[in-house]
Amino acid sequence: MIELKNFKKSFGELEVLKGIDLSIQKGEIISIIGASGSGKSTLLRLINALEQADDGVMTLNGKTYEMHTLKEKDKRAIRKQASMVFQNYNLFKHKTALENVMEGLIVDGMAKKEAVVIATELLTDVGLLDKLSSYPSQLSGGQQQRVGIARAMALKPEIILFDEPTSALDPELVGEVLETIKQLATHETTLIVVTHEMKFAREISDRIVFMDAGAISAEGSTEEIFNHSNPRLKAFLGL
Amino acid sequence: MNGFDFKYLLEVFPIIIRALPVTIVISIFSMAFGLILGTAVTFLRRSSLVFLNKSFNLYVSFFRGTPLMVQLFIFFFGLPQIIPVLSKVNAFYASILVLSINASAYISEVIKATIDAVDRGQLEAALSLGMTKFQAMERVVLPQAFKIALLPLGNTFISLIQGTAITFMIGLKDIMGVSKVSAASSYRFLEAYLAVGIIYWILTLIVTRLINYLSYKLSKGGVI
Numbered sequence: 001m002i003e004l005k006n007f008k009k010s011f012g013e014l015e016v017l018k019g020i021d022l023s024i025q026k027g028e029i030i031s032i033i034g035a036s037g038s039g040k041s042t043l044l045r046l047i048n049a050l051e052q053a054d055d056g057v058m059t060l061n062g063k064t065y066e067m068h069t070l071k072e073k074d075k076r077a078i079r080k081q082a083s084m085v086f087q088n089y090n091l092f093k094h095k096t097a098l099e100n101v102m103e104g105l106i107v108d109g110m111a112k113k114e115a116v117v118i119a120t121e122l123l124t125d126v127g128l129l130d131k132l133s134s135y136p137s138q139l140s141g142g143q144q145q146r147v148g149i150a151r152a153m154a155l156k157p158e159i160i161l162f163d164e165p166t167s168a169l170d171p172e173l174v175g176e177v178l179e180t181i182k183q184l185a186t187h188e189t190t191l192i193v194v195t196h197e198m199k200f201a202r203e204i205s206d207r208i209v210f211m212d213a214g215a216i217s218a219e220g221s222t223e224e225i226f227n228h229s230n231p232r233l234k235a236f237l238g239l
Numbered sequence: 240m241n242g243f244d245f246k247y248l249l250e251v252f253p254i255i256i257r258a259l260p261v262t263i264v265i266s267i268f269s270m271a272f273g274l275i276l277g278t279a280v281t282f283l284r285r286s287s288l289v290f291l292n293k294s295f296n297l298y299v300s301f302f303r304g305t306p307l308m309v310q311l312f313i314f315f316f317g318l319p320q321i322i323p324v325l326s327k328v329n330a331f332y333a334s335i336l337v338l339s340i341n342a343s344a345y346i347s348e349v350i351k352a353t354i355d356a357v358d359r360g361q362l363e364a365a366l367s368l369g370m371t372k373f374q375a376m377e378r379v380v381l382p383q384a385f386k387i388a389l390l391p392l393g394n395t396f397i398s399l400i401q402g403t404a405i406t407f408m409i410g411l412k413d414i415m416g417v418s419k420v421s422a423a424s425s426y427r428f429l430e431a432y433l434a435v436g437i438i439y440w441i442l443t444l445i446v447t448r449l450i451n452y453l454s455y456k457l458s459k460g461g462v463i
Contacts, residue, residue, distance in 0.1 A: 050363050072371065080369040090364035094382050104368035107378070155368065 001026040001190065002082075002159060007046055007056035007067065009039075016042045018214040020056075026158070029191045031201035034211035035236060040194040041087075043211070044161045047192075048084045049075040061158060080108070082159040083152035087167050089144040091136040097123060097147045098132040104155045122150040126180050142173030146180050153184070160184065162193040198237065202226065210236065248430040251421050255435055258417040262442075265331070265413065266400045269338035273399070274392075276339060277346030278381075284351065295347075302344035308405050311337045315409045334406040342399050349391045353384040386457045393450035397443050404439070414438055 007020040017039045024030055032040045045051040046067060047058065053067035060081055065074055083104075091100050101119035106112060123132060126146040136144050145165055152160050162181065166174045178200050185191060185204045195201050201208055201222070208225040210218040210233045218230045226237065283295040302310065315333045319326035328336070357380050365375035385392075407416030414435050422431035 048367055050367065075366075076369050076371065079367050084364075084367040086360060086364060088360055090358075090360035092361060092364065092379055094379075094386065103365075103378070104370075107368065107370050107374050151368070 001061065002047075003059040004047070005057045005059075007043065007058075008054045009042055009046060009051065010054055016214050017046070017053075020216060022209065022216065022219075024159075024190060024192070027188050027190055029185050029204055029206045030193065030209060031205040031207075032192065032194045032209045032211060033196070033198070033201055033236070034217075038211040039214045040211050041163050044084070044163050044192065044194055047078075047159075048082055048161055049078050050084070080155055081157050082161055083155050083157040085145070085148050085152050085160060085162045085165050087164040089136070089141070089148045089168070091144050091147055091151070093136050096133045096135055097128060097139065097143075100136070100147055101151045101154050104151065108155070119150070119154060122153055123147070125153075125183070126150045127176075140173060141169045142176045145169065145177045149177075149180055149184070153189075157189065159190040159192060162191065162195070164194050164196065166195070166197060212236075244427055244430055247425065247427045248434055251418070251425075251427070251431050251434045252438075254421055255414050255418050255431075255438060258412055258414045259438070261331075261411065261413045262400070262403050262415075265334050265338065265403050265406065265411075266396070268335050269342055269403075270396050270399055272335070272339035273342030273346050273395075276343035278350055280343055280347040281350045281354065284347065285354075299344045299347050302341050303348070307337070307341050307402050308408065310341055311405060311409060330406065330409045330411040333409060334403070334411055338399060338402060338406075341402070342395060345395050345398070346392065349388050349395065350384060353388040353391075354380060356387055357383045386454075389450065389454050389457065393446065396450075397446055400442055400446065401439060 001024065003023040005021055007017050007022075008015075009017040020039075020043060032043065034040050042051065046053045046056065049067075049070055052070070056067040058065045058067055058078075060078060063077075065078065070078075091097075092103060095103065098116065098119050101122055102112070102115040105115040105118060110118075120129070120132065123129060126149055128143060128146055128150070131139060131143060131147075134143075136147070139147065149160075149165075165181065166177050169177060174197070178197065181191070181193065181200075182204055191204075193201070193205075205222055207219060208222055209216055210225060210228075210230070212232050218225060218228050218233045220228070225233065226239070228234065280295050280298060284292050284299070286292050311334070314325070314337050315328075315330070361379050361383065362375055365379040366372070370378065403413055404415040406413055407419055410416075412420075418431045418435035422428045425431065
């Protein structure tokens with residue numbers, strides 16, 4: 001349902017992605033793990049077209065995109081199908097929690113009234129009904145990230161991309177965000193989660209992808225990954 | 240004629256204040272046009288077209304790099320030499336035009352810096368929701384940039400109000416123009432100029448209050 005072929009990206013001399021191939025089924029939950037600098041986040045950002053790939057082809061819902069020559073229209077089409085949840089939440093600081101979730105719906109042409117209903121529902125789902133009119137600065141990191149997840153869900157995307165959703169959180173707030181993601185995992189949405197939370201990855205993933213130095217070094221079911229013979233992976237997992 | 244004539248000071252106030260609408264109207268219109276023009280210029284400077292961004296960087300450089308009075312004289316006395324139709328523009332409109340352009344250069348510098356000060360993640364989040372670049376700017380980046388810009392823009396506005404004082408040199412009857420005439424006819428220079436100074440001061444205090452109030456209101460949104 002989403003297929004990546006030969007995703008490449010360099011920043012100057014530094015080759016961050018060396019040709020990634022990955023194919024993901026509808027509703028599948030994929031965790032991408034790997035050391036810092038292995039290219040995990042860059043891969044998500046290429047999928048979301050926040051960075052322009054140097055090369056690569058993506059097939060999304062039967063439509064094929066040449067990733068190094070994307071037009072603005074294509075980028076928007078991709079982003080509406082693949083929402084992003086950011087490491088630093090990136091909630092719109094001048095808007096309330098409710099307005100943050102409504103924003104994507106309104107620019108998509110939905111009437112404000114309808115958007116309020118949907119956004120309220122989503123914020124209720126993530127347990128923030130009492131925070132509708134709070135500004136991001138009035139919310140804890142965990143609450144902000146849950147708003148971020150609701151905002152991504154609002155667009156009813158095929159895929160939600162999580163870019164280290166708990167890395168910026170205080171340890172005691174990680175749980176509530178992971179819980180929210182787990183709830184999502186029971187829906188039909190495809191989830192691609194870049195994470196350092198191994199226990200979490202093991203619990204929710206249908207498949208785990210291990211990236212090392214800009215390439216996929218191992219992939220498989222959680223069982224396969226945690227019993228893999230790949231020495232780099234073993235070292236990374238501390239096995 | 241020596242000494243300080245307190246009575247004249249009190250008499251000249253209402254005379255000068257009658258010209259206050261001219262100063263206020265010129266200030267407000269110039270600031271409004273300056274904001275629109277300054278924002279537009281900022282985007283032209285951020286254009287990827289080298290010709291555009293170079294031209295408008297030059298524009299900002301020139302209008303910040305030369306005295307307002309020189310710009311006013313070039314426009315009002317100089318340019319009609321080669322563009323005769325400009326001699327029909329009266330002092331009032333010429334003042335607004337030149338002050339707007341001058342302010343737009345300063346405003347563009349402020350807005351450029353504050354757009355850069357808005358976290359890049361805000362733009363990325365907007366784009367990733369499917370917004371066009373224009374929508375992301377309009378709905379997310381600019382509203383935050385303007386909040387950050389409020390205090391420096393307030394300073395620009397205060398400079399602009401005080402800058403209107405030179406428009407008397409092209410014959411405009413603003414508060415400065417009227418006080419100069421009063422001073423010259425009464426020989427009470429100190430009293431007349433002190434009076435107009437106090438009026439400028441009060442104007443500045445009012446604007447400062449207003450800006451502080453606005454910034455307090457906006458701070459509730461949590462950006463600044």
